[in-house]
Amino acid sequence: MHLRCVDCGETYPADRLVTRCQCGGLLDVVIERTGALDRSGFDRRLTALTGIERSGVWRYRELLPPLPDATIVTKPEGNTNLYEVPGLAAWAGVARLVLKHEGENPTGSFKDRGMTVATSHALWVGAQIVACASTGNTSASVAAYAATAGLPAIVFIPEGKISAAKLGQTIAYGARIVQIRGNFDAAMALVQDAARRYGIYLLNSINPFRLEGQKTIVFELLHQMGWEPPDWIVLPGGNLGNTSAVGKALTELHEAGVIGRLPRVAVIQAAGAAPFYEAYRAGFREYHPVTPETVATAIRIGDPVSYSKARRTIDLTNGVVAAVSDEAIMEAKARIDRAGIGCEPASAATLAGLRQLVSDGVIPVGASVAGILTGHLMKDTDAVMDYHLGPDAANHPLANPPQVIDPTPAALEEILGDVL
Ligand SMILES: Cc1ncc(COP(=O)(O)O)c(C=O)c1O
Numbered sequence: 001m002h003l004r005c006v007d008c009g010e011t012y013p014a015d016r017l018v019t020r021c022q023c024g025g026l027l028d029v030v031i032e033r034t035g036a037l038d039r040s041g042f043d044r045r046l047t048a049l050t051g052i053e054r055s056g057v058w059r060y061r062e063l064l065p066p067l068p069d070a071t072i073v074t075k076p077e078g079n080t081n082l083y084e085v086p087g088l089a090a091w092a093g094v095a096r097l098v099l100k101h102e103g104e105n106p107t108g109s110f111k112d113r114g115m116t117v118a119t120s121h122a123l124w125v126g127a128q129i130v131a132c133a134s135t136g137n138t139s140a141s142v143a144a145y146a147a148t149a150g151l152p153a154i155v156f157i158p159e160g161k162i163s164a165a166k167l168g169q170t171i172a173y174g175a176r177i178v179q180i181r182g183n184f185d186a187a188m189a190l191v192q193d194a195a196r197r198y199g200i201y202l203l204n205s206i207n208p209f210r211l212e213g214q215k216t217i218v219f220e221l222l223h224q225m226g227w228e229p230p231d232w233i234v235l236p237g238g239n240l241g242n243t244s245a246v247g248k249a250l251t252e253l254h255e256a257g258v259i260g261r262l263p264r265v266a267v268i269q270a271a272g273a274a275p276f277y278e279a280y281r282a283g284f285r286e287y288h289p290v291t292p293e294t295v296a297t298a299i300r301i302g303d304p305v306s307y308s309k310a311r312r313t314i315d316l317t318n319g320v321v322a323a324v325s326d327e328a329i330m331e332a333k334a335r336i337d338r339a340g341i342g343c344e345p346a347s348a349a350t351l352a353g354l355r356q357l358v359s360d361g362v363i364p365v366g367a368s369v370a371g372i373l374t375g376h377l378m379k380d381t382d383a384v385m386d387y388h389l390g391p392d393a394a395n396h397p398l399a400n401p402p403q404v405i406d407p408t409p410a411a412l413e414e415i416l417g418d419v420l
Pocket residue numbers: 109135136137138205236237238239240241242243298299344346347374375
């Protein structure tokens with residue numbers, strides 16, 4: 001195993017954390033694997049009830065960094081459900097839609113998949129302290145995995161811009177919290193500087209070991225689909241770590257002969273935080289960071305760190321990038337919630353983007369689509385309350401406010417006459 005720069009090809013040993021090449025490029029983990037990949041091993045581990053093999057990440061360990069069992073920190077994560085959702089498929093306008101709910105991970109978001117691998121690597125290389133910048137979910141995951149590993153953690157968050165639930169999780173798991181007067185991008189710059197200065201192990205997705213764990217979203221998804229890829233995989237894009245991991249996972253499965261063709265990847269950004277979309281529209285000839293603003297706070301990112309790796313995913317899969325309004329995100333979220341599945345606003349960009357791409361004729365109506373939901377509904381209850389009870393609730397098609405009555409049967413019949 002070693003690290004390789006995606007820009008200049010320079011290599012580095014993997015027994016320490018290097019987050020960038022000397023040339024400034026991002027690094028990939030390269031795993032030397034010999035022999036054919038035995039898929040039946042993945043099936044066998046499905047019966048494990050505890051421990052490393054129970055993990056929906058380490059189940060695929062032949063395709064992951066070869067870390068010793070003794071350093072593996074697992075909760076165990078993954079094992080998220082794949083929901084067949086004909087009603088939402090019809091609303092989006094496609095023949096088949098399945099939703100992989102990464103909000104069902106231990107801390108409520110996909111971040112746990114990357115965190116088990118990166119925290120295990122941190123222990124392996126002897127890290128004494130870990131840190132991250134975060135729009136909320138990374139901080140909750142870092143705090144939980146650091147607590148499990150017995151490592152002190154510092155998280156840098158944009159002041160007032162993360163949901164109360166995510167902040168509450170991070171506080172509860174015991175990480176030291178630094179609130180930055182500025183946005184996520186400012187927090188990201190400061191944590192990278194602090195990591196260099198003080199020898200802190202950085203747990204953001206610029207750390208290539210995070211992306212190794214996040215590859216397993218695709219491994220587990222395709223395993224659940226009998227290794228028969230959908231036509232499209234749709235996911236939200238913020239810092240673009242997941243987009244990068246999806247591309248790497250697909251390449252590795254294809255090279256190992258596990259899948260015979262690559263699905264196309266569609267990345268959906270919030271219109272107010274869409275630098276990747278703008279670059280895509282310009283044929284990737286130019287890239288400009290933006291000042292981000294969106295209700296989907298998890299993807300409120302104006303200068304995504306994994307831009308160059310994410311671009312590789314789009315090139316490799318003949319992928320597309322779209323941007324959707326906050327209104328479209330919140331309507332899609334209300335529909336996912338109403339289907340009994342639920343997700344946080346950033347995750348709903350997936351469904352909003354799919355519907356838009358079908359309506360624009362980019363994704364054909366006959367397509368089979370797998371959408372990734374990245375975070376749990378309970379991650380942002382403020383967004384739920386605002387949609388259903390806020391000042392604008394009357395304009396929201398699926399608003400479902402509680403009704404207040406006097407405690408009498410007559411009053412009850414008055415408001416529930418249609419269902420009683
Ligand atoms: C719920 C949720 N969805 C999507 C994203 C975006 O993922 P990425 O930064 O890998 O693009 C994040 C990142 O924080 C997130 O928390």
